[in-house]
Amino acid sequence: MxxxxxxxxxxxxxxxxxxxxxxxxxxxxxxxxxxxxxxxxxxxxxxxxxxxxxxxxxxxxxxxxxxxxxxxxxxxxxxxxxxxxxxxxxxxxxxxxxxxxxxxxxxxxxxxxxxxxxxxxxxxxxxxxSDECKGLCPKCGADLNKEKCQCDTSNVDLRFEKLRELSLND
Ligand SMILES: [Zn+2]
Ligand SMILES: [Zn+2]
Known part of the structure; x- marks a missing residue:
């Protein structure tokens, strides 16, 4: 221009x-x-x-x-x-x-x-x-904005929980 x-x-x-x-x-x-x-x-x-x-x-x-x-x-x-x-x-x-x-x-x-x-x-x-986008399920790839899948993703959280305990005990 x-x-x-x-x-x-x-x-x-x-x-x-x-x-x-x-x-x-x-x-x-x-x-x-x-x-x-x-x-x-x-x-x-x-x-x-x-x-x-x-x-x-x-x-x-x-x-x-x-x-x-x-x-x-x-x-x-x-x-x-x-x-x-x-x-x-x-x-x-x-x-x-x-x-x-x-x-x-x-x-x-x-x-x-x-x-x-x-x-x-x-x-x-x-x-x-959107800021509230839930993203995709890390296991099955389902669009969590549209559907709820049956995947158990709690083991992911467990791992984090263990890491947190480890760092707390240091
Ligand atoms: Zn999105
Ligand atoms: Zn899933």
């Missing part, structure tokens, strides 16, 4: 609004994450004391497999972020800058990498169909 800043830089306007739908980002990582395109983004760029401040909102849907019961789930995600825009001056010794700085070239702002980062960092580490 490219935004041309030339007109905005020279105008008396103090805010530039934009919205776009990103139909694809060629990246196998995002395919692995099950991102469903388009990703919707909108935002504003404000002129503040001769600098540019970006506010970005994004919405997308992704599919993932529940870590416990392995069912496919579709989830809606959104992200919000802010950052400062700086013209890329070519010298890389702006080391005091935080990573919230987004550089642009020749008055053109390329947000693709930035949006990619926002998408990836908004994805949860854990994928659960």
């Amino acid at each position: 490219l935004i041309n800043l030339t007109k905005f830089v020279d105008s008396s306007k103090s805010v530039l609004k934009f919205s776009d739908e990103i139909n694809r980002i060629d990246d196998p990582i995002l395919e692995d994450y099950g991102i469903i395109f388009p990703v919707k983004v909108s935002g504003e760029i404000y002129k503040v004391d001769g600098e540019f401040q970006l506010y970005l909102n994004g919405d997308f849907t992704y599919t993932s497999q529940c870590d416990r019961c392995l069912i496919e789930t579709k989830k809606d995600m959104s992200f919000k972020s802010t950052g400062k825009l700086k013209k890329d001056s070519g010298n890389a010794n702006d080391s005091e800058e935080s990573d919230e700085v987004i550089y642009y070239n020749d008055d053109e702002l390329d947000l693709r990498e930035y949006i990619w980062n926002q998408i990836v960092s908004s994805l949860p580490m854990k994928n659960l169909c």
